[in-house]
Amino acid sequence: MGTAAASGYGDGTAPGAAGTAVATGHVDTPTGGPGVFYDLGDLTEGATIEISRADRRTAVFTVRAVELHDRKNFPSEKVYGSTGRPELRLITCGGRYVKGTGYQSNVVVYARLTAVT
Template sequence: MAPRNTTDSSSSSFIPSARLLAWTLVVGAVLVTGAVHDERPPQPSAGQAFSPPPGATARRTAAPSDPAVSPLPPAEPLWLRIPAINVNAPVTKLHLDSSGALEPPPADRPDLAGWYSEGTTPGSAGTAVTAGHVDLPGGNAGVFYELGVLTKGDTIEINRADQRTAVFTVDALEIYEKDRFPSEKVYGSSERAELRVITCGGGYAKDTGYQGNIVVYATLTAVR
């Protein structure tokens, strides 16, 4: 099923998508719904974005994490941890609905991290995608409320069903407006084991919700 870009005006949903190489990847969904805000969730600073070479436009090249390790065979993710922001979350599978949109984690479980289960498993060669709520109606914080606090070099750990832990190192954080979401940059195929962590971010309006998305880029650097 070919995915499509859709924005629901009653929420801050996002469904950026791209057809890349041998398979189609879509991520997004209703990762937050019309929350009541006294404060914005933390947003990444410009210094955490990829640094383009002088005179070049800001586009991602190969992940800079070093050293990289050999990708693992496929195995489902069970648990996601981000020590720097005290995230310790069970992972739930996310699927496409009949319209081609990625279903979000349940709204009554803001503690869950979602994984696009028709895509790459975290730690395997390719680009694995995880997503989760930033917050929920009433202002309750979601699992990725503090995602914008991360910095380059922080780690993301994923426990897998094969009893291995894939450890990823953050290469960059970037924030994109929904109507300018760079699908190929975010979801592009890789021979390395890479991870994306995505939630809502940017400006906020009561009628349309969040105006953008925070994307964390990370590369597998250790296996335990």
Template sequence: MRETGSKRTGNAVIATVTAVALCTGAWLLSSGTASHPPPQPSSAQAAPTRPQGPRPDPGTAPLPPSPPDRVRIPAIGVDAPLMGLGLTRQGSLDVPPSERKNLAGWYEAGTTPGERGTAIVAGHVDNKEGPAVFYELGALRKGRTIEVERRDGSVAVFTVDANEVYDAKDFPDEKVYGAASRPELRVITCGGKYSERTGYQGNVVVFAHLTAVR
């Protein structure tokens, strides 16, 4: 895994095709049926189109940079190691090996989870054998927590602000990867419409911000 720090290039270098490689829908394609699709977020879990009520919770003070080693999402049964991810030659976010279904990755050239800014975690929804690490991500609801175990011994706890699904052709890069003034996290897998010819047509994206440190 590459060192984080001065060599980090930020999330802006991720191209518009980010995470499309996650979206083959290998299990549904190999089984020849779309009868077991993963859950998709409902409109109730989306971020409001206009700010409502008081200003957003500023959350917890940022942590110093430290690579993450594990991600846990208790509400949907996720407890997985993390590997570092770079970019493909096409400029999209690389993905963990599909054969390791309980493995997720983080964009190691960007923000580390818990640090000020937007950290990125991604993983497969399935592989040829069945559901993978983020198969249930679309069912995650606002207010649930995501825990990231960091190499410095701390655990960064994020609270979910929204869970949305986007078609690949309309993926909102700035909204997902843009700079943030507080420590934020995005968790990404494939989702949206499904085609037996090409697989999933988009991505599920969870938006969360740091609310506690253990």
């Protein structure tokens, strides 16, 4: 995926802290170009994600699953709920695009902390 900025929830869990850190980003731009999470759905189990933290350390997460969830039946507790251990969720739009209403699903990457460097 390359280096790019995504948006985290300011009042949420910091990446690498106990709990579930969440970052969202667009799959594409209003002009049709690729967004920050354009390739998010291409991640596979075992891939690593590195997040630069405010303390200048890097939190390294390992992907354990990539799922496509219908917006109408989005599993909020599964995605946002805390497991009690440091985890990461990356979320973007996905699935079928319908003009006027947008993407019908969300791609969610589930990852757990495996190192801090």
